[in-house]
Every structure is written in structure tokens, then in C-alpha cells.
Amino acid sequence: MGFTDAACLTCRKKSRRCDRARPNCRRCISKGLQCEGYPDKFRFCGIASRGKWKNREAPIPAQITPEGSSSENPPQVNHNNEQSGASATVADTAGLTTPMQSLTPSDQRGLDKLLASVEVETLLAHYDQIICPHQIAQLDGSDNPYRLYVLPLAYEQIGLLYAVLGLSACHLGRLKGDSHLCESAAVDYRLKAITALGRTIKKVGSGAFDENECDGVFATIQILLLHDLKLDQTLTVEHKRTVFFLGNLVWLDIIRAFSTPERLCFTQDLRKRLLSLCDLRFESVNGCPREIVFIIGEILERAKAHSSGRLEATEYEELLQGLVLKLYHWDSSRCFYPSDDPLWLSVAEAFRHTCILRSLRLLDATESAAEARIQESVAAILDSLANIPGSSALVELSVMPLFMAGADCLSPHSRHYILLRLAEINGRSEMGIEGPKTLLEKVWRARAQQPKHDRSNVPWMLFTHNSESAHQDDYLII
Incomplete structure (x- = not known):
């Protein structure tokens, strides 16, 4: 297809896919619109x-x-x-x-x-x-x-x-x-x-x-x-563009708050308003289904309120327990995805358990990584991501789940698998992102230095608040 095989002017104005039929686009005809034809050259x-x-x-x-x-x-x-x-x-x-x-x-x-x-x-x-x-x-x-x-x-x-x-x-x-x-x-x-x-x-x-x-x-x-580190057709192209950028900023705000909930900027109402306007390109860019974004957003918002003294401890724990239960009961098969590829279910499951792991640490940062519910989510993430071959574009959405599983995995073979997959993603994207690997290795070294009888957790968040590097806090912005 050459440069002349572009979308018709009508489809381009409406920012939709065109079937490029000549002399008039069939999509325009089927919708009762006048096809404005095709430009001679760009x-x-x-x-x-x-x-x-x-x-x-x-x-x-x-x-x-x-x-x-x-x-x-x-x-x-x-x-x-x-x-x-x-x-x-x-x-x-x-x-x-x-x-x-x-x-x-x-x-x-x-x-x-x-x-x-x-x-x-x-x-x-x-x-x-x-x-x-x-x-x-x-x-x-x-x-x-x-x-x-x-x-x-x-x-x-x-x-x-x-x-x-x-x-x-x-x-x-x-x-x-x-x-x-x-x-x-x-x-x-x-x-x-x-x-x-x-x-x-x-x-x-x-x-x-x-x-x-x-x-x-x-x-x-x-x-x-x-x-x-499908939109309403009444929206103008400029509005769609704005919504796309803002939708992605909502997710970046969530990621920044993963290490420190106090960093959360967007409110839950604003998240819902913005993501309700976003099309499925939000998931294509960020991986995490928006329903999960809403749940983890509310969890982080509660954690922020608790840390500032606006939410009493007992109420905070009750609210978080209920929200974590929502994550456990969320059904990935009932969600809408950018395509019919069944691998999207694996991506969704990986992000669901990623958010479960973070939520459990908000409830108790000292809970041992060896606890059954921690290791169940670690295994669920790794099993889900094992379904995604390195040839799939979806593998590039798995850096954050891989990191969260790695922060709590205990077996050498699991850690080795995680490093191999991170290297695979780096090789595919050629972005050379070393932050997740570096941070995981610090967590693993700290765990190895613990006495054998010490089962207490080594939170990865501890290593995002030092002065060694000005951008350590943003390791997870992938």
C-alpha cells in the first residue's frame, strides 16, 4: 500500500479506521455520510x-x-x-x-x-x-x-x-x-x-x-x-487527544503512589470521570484494566488519608479489607479488552495480583513473604505471565507485575525466571530499563543477609527513599 492509500478525509476528521475503498469509503456510505474522498498527496x-x-x-x-x-x-x-x-x-x-x-x-x-x-x-x-x-x-x-x-x-x-x-x-x-x-x-x-x-x-x-x-x-x-522511566463520536479530535493524555496520567499517578501513597494526586471521582471517557487504548498503553485501577486507586487514597491522620486505624483496616476482597473476587473474563486475544486475560490476572500484593503490604508491611497468601499471588503473577510469549507485544506490559512478584518471590529459580523475562523485555523494546532489576537485587541481598530465623518482610519501598539516586522513586514508571 503506498502513500496514496490513506484514510478518506471524512474518516480522518472523525479519527476512525477507514476501509480505503475507491472511489468512496464503504464505511462512510454505510453510516449515511458523504465521503469527502482522498488527498492526492501528503x-x-x-x-x-x-x-x-x-x-x-x-x-x-x-x-x-x-x-x-x-x-x-x-x-x-x-x-x-x-x-x-x-x-x-x-x-x-x-x-x-x-x-x-x-x-x-x-x-x-x-x-x-x-x-x-x-x-x-x-x-x-x-x-x-x-x-x-x-x-x-x-x-x-x-x-x-x-x-x-x-x-x-x-x-x-x-x-x-x-x-x-x-x-x-x-x-x-x-x-x-x-x-x-x-x-x-x-x-x-x-x-x-x-x-x-x-x-x-x-x-x-x-x-x-x-x-x-x-x-x-x-x-x-x-x-x-x-x-x-471506543470514544463517543461527538467528541472532537482535540478532546480525544486530551482524554488520552489525561487517562495515561491517571495511571502514572497510581504508579507513583505505589511506593508512597502520599504522592497520589488524582481523586477517585476524577479518575472515574477521566477513564470513563477513555477508549481501550488506555489498557493497550498501560495494561491494567480500568476496573482494577479504580479499586487500587481507592485503596491508595485510603492509605493516604490514614497516613495523614484523616482516617482512624480501625476504620482504615476495615475499608482496606473490603477493597482487597473486591480484588480477590474480580472476574477478568467479564472485562472488555483492546482485542480478542486471550492473552489479555493473562495480563489482567497479573495486574490483579500485583494490586493484591501491594494492598496486603499496606495492611501489614511486616508480613512475611513466606505467608501463603503472599506466595499465592506471586505464583499467580508468574503463571499468568508464563502464558505470554516473548513474540507478543503484550509482554512489554508485564514489567510492573514482574517486579511486584520478584519483590516477594523466595526461590532462586523464580528470581532467575523474572530476570530472564525482564532482559527479554529490554531486548525487545531496546529501552535499556535497569531500574526494576537493580531494585529487586537490593531487596534480595537484604533478605539474604537476614538471620535464618528472621521471617520478617523486607519491603521494596525501603529502597525508594534513599539519596543514592535522584530518580530511585520512579523505578516503577515504565
């Missing part, structure tokens, strides 16, 4: 339509091999999967973006200069081709929301562009062993992204804060966090 949108790429068709970026080296020959573009270039992606979403309205002359010049750089072109292509496919578990070839939303916004929001470039530079630099990219360039882009983010947020008080800037803030925060 061009860059937003800033790219005025800068280096003005009046030029979208080029194919240099191919980046798995080793991170560039090839002089253009890649073979396969439009049946998610490996098309960043340029094609920006062009393909031209109908989904709005013209820039709030760029300052300084930001305009900065964007023009950035987009004229060969390094920037390479980094954007790397983000599109290598990083984007691993940010969401897609099995059906549907549109990747990180391409659909983040890349077009990055061509309009300089802070988001810096954040994307920083993440890509860090990743590509590690692949190539290029210290300039993964250290100097990545840190420089990150600093510029944070500076631009602060400048943009300050505009909130002035009231001059449009939807694109708002979405740019959400997306920038998500991408910066990664440095350390």
Missing part, C-alpha cells in the same frame, strides 16, 4: 509546512537499524504495520491538527532551526520507528495514538518537541554507545523541555491557553516521565 502540517519542508512531499527518513546505526538506503515502508516513518505520520494526521496560533517569534525561530537539523530529523524518525511501537501494545494494526497525537503536537509545541528529542536521544545514544547523545544532548533537550513547560504553564493565569497548548503540557509531562 505534505507536512504545522511548522513543517513553513520551514525546511515547505512545498515538499513528505520524505522517508533514513532507516535506523536495531543497532541504532543509520542506513544510507531508505527503508522499505510497510503500511500494513506500525513501522512507517515519522514524516509520513505527521502528514497523515494533517487533518487532525489545528494551525499554530500562539507561537512567539522566538519559539517560531527555535522550531524552524530545530527542524532544519539533521540530528533532529534522525531523532524524530527514531522516536517514530523504534520508540512509538513499544509505547502501546497493538495487535490489530490500528492507529498508534503516540503517532496520531504526540508527533503532530511536537511540530507545534516546542516544549513537547524538546521532550521527544530528549527521550529519543537517550534511547538512540544507549543503542549506539554514543555518550554525547544519551548524556549531553538528552540532558540538554530535557532541560529545554522543562523550561518551555514551565513557561507554558505560566500562561494559565493569563487565560491565553488554547487546547493545543493544554494537550502539549499533558504530553510533555508524560514524555518527561518516560525519560526516568
Whole structure:
């Protein structure tokens, strides 16, 4: 399928899949809509339509091999999967973006200069081709929301562009062993992204804060966090994009509160309102079914209230016991999943027992890891994840369950299996995330140093509150 085989203009405006039938899309006909036809050719949108790429068709970026080296020959573009270039992606979403309205002359010049750089072109292509496919578990070839939303916004929001470039530079630099990219360039882009983010947020008080800037803030925060680690048809594309970013921030908020419930920012009502608007791409990106998110969110909220003295101990324990019982009784077979792949049930079960383990530790952080109910959840996680082959995209959603099982597993062969699976995920995603492994090894060493008669727990949370590393608290933001 070539560049001319794109979605019809009507389907693109409604942000839905198109059957690409000629001369008119059958999906439009079946819904009684007028098919607006197909564009003759793609061009860059937003800033790219005025800068280096003005009046030029979208080029194919240099191919980046798995080793991170560039090839002089253009890649073979396969439009049946998610490996098309960043340029094609920006062009393909031209109908989904709005013209820039709030760029300052300084930001305009900065964007023009950035987009004229060969390094920037390479980094954007790397983000599109290598990083984007691993940010969401897609099995059906549907549109990747990180391409659909983040890349077009990055061509309009300089802070988001810096954040994307920083993440890509860090990743590509590690692949190539290029210290300039993964250290100097990545840190420089990150600093510029944070500076631009602060400048943009300050505009909130002035009231001059449009939807694109708002979405740019959400997306920038998500991408910066990664440095350390069906919707209603009446919704506009901008609203869908906002909901997508906010939905993911809800889960990131849960993850941050796993080590310290006091960090929880979103309220339960806000979580429910936001996730009720999200489509199943929420599960594709984060793995955890939203019903489980609601339960663990309420558990963490109660823990936060208890730690601040707003919830008395007896009431707190009673409430948590009831919520843990909900987790035990939750039926994964009655949940909706992004596809019909039965492996989603295994992912759901792994996350259910992940949340059970955390909840039990909130009830009693000293309970021995050898207790039957702890080991039952550890075994349930490992058995569920054993169903997921390394060739499945779903395996990349299992880092957090693997970590939680590892923190309480006792047998050497279980620990060895967990390390093998973490290495398998790192090799597949090429993200080089060492945080979970490092933290697990600290827990295991501490347990090995305990006297034989000492069965007390060694909480993994103890190792996220020291000063050895500024980002240790965010090990679980995967």
C-alpha cells in the first residue's frame, strides 16, 4: 500500500479506521455520510509546512537499524504495520491538527532551526520507528495514538518537541554507545523541555491557553516521565487527544503512589470521570484494566488519608479489607479488552495480583513473604505471565507485575525466571530499563543477609527513599 492509500478525509476528521475503498469509503456510505474522498498527496502540517519542508512531499527518513546505526538506503515502508516513518505520520494526521496560533517569534525561530537539523530529523524518525511501537501494545494494526497525537503536537509545541528529542536521544545514544547523545544532548533537550513547560504553564493565569497548548503540557509531562522511566463520536479530535493524555496520567499517578501513597494526586471521582471517557487504548498503553485501577486507586487514597491522620486505624483496616476482597473476587473474563486475544486475560490476572500484593503490604508491611497468601499471588503473577510469549507485544506490559512478584518471590529459580523475562523485555523494546532489576537485587541481598530465623518482610519501598539516586522513586514508571 503506498502513500496514496490513506484514510478518506471524512474518516480522518472523525479519527476512525477507514476501509480505503475507491472511489468512496464503504464505511462512510454505510453510516449515511458523504465521503469527502482522498488527498492526492501528503505534505507536512504545522511548522513543517513553513520551514525546511515547505512545498515538499513528505520524505522517508533514513532507516535506523536495531543497532541504532543509520542506513544510507531508505527503508522499505510497510503500511500494513506500525513501522512507517515519522514524516509520513505527521502528514497523515494533517487533518487532525489545528494551525499554530500562539507561537512567539522566538519559539517560531527555535522550531524552524530545530527542524532544519539533521540530528533532529534522525531523532524524530527514531522516536517514530523504534520508540512509538513499544509505547502501546497493538495487535490489530490500528492507529498508534503516540503517532496520531504526540508527533503532530511536537511540530507545534516546542516544549513537547524538546521532550521527544530528549527521550529519543537517550534511547538512540544507549543503542549506539554514543555518550554525547544519551548524556549531553538528552540532558540538554530535557532541560529545554522543562523550561518551555514551565513557561507554558505560566500562561494559565493569563487565560491565553488554547487546547493545543493544554494537550502539549499533558504530553510533555508524560514524555518527561518516560525519560526516568471506543470514544463517543461527538467528541472532537482535540478532546480525544486530551482524554488520552489525561487517562495515561491517571495511571502514572497510581504508579507513583505505589511506593508512597502520599504522592497520589488524582481523586477517585476524577479518575472515574477521566477513564470513563477513555477508549481501550488506555489498557493497550498501560495494561491494567480500568476496573482494577479504580479499586487500587481507592485503596491508595485510603492509605493516604490514614497516613495523614484523616482516617482512624480501625476504620482504615476495615475499608482496606473490603477493597482487597473486591480484588480477590474480580472476574477478568467479564472485562472488555483492546482485542480478542486471550492473552489479555493473562495480563489482567497479573495486574490483579500485583494490586493484591501491594494492598496486603499496606495492611501489614511486616508480613512475611513466606505467608501463603503472599506466595499465592506471586505464583499467580508468574503463571499468568508464563502464558505470554516473548513474540507478543503484550509482554512489554508485564514489567510492573514482574517486579511486584520478584519483590516477594523466595526461590532462586523464580528470581532467575523474572530476570530472564525482564532482559527479554529490554531486548525487545531496546529501552535499556535497569531500574526494576537493580531494585529487586537490593531487596534480595537484604533478605539474604537476614538471620535464618528472621521471617520478617523486607519491603521494596525501603529502597525508594534513599539519596543514592535522584530518580530511585520512579523505578516503577515504565
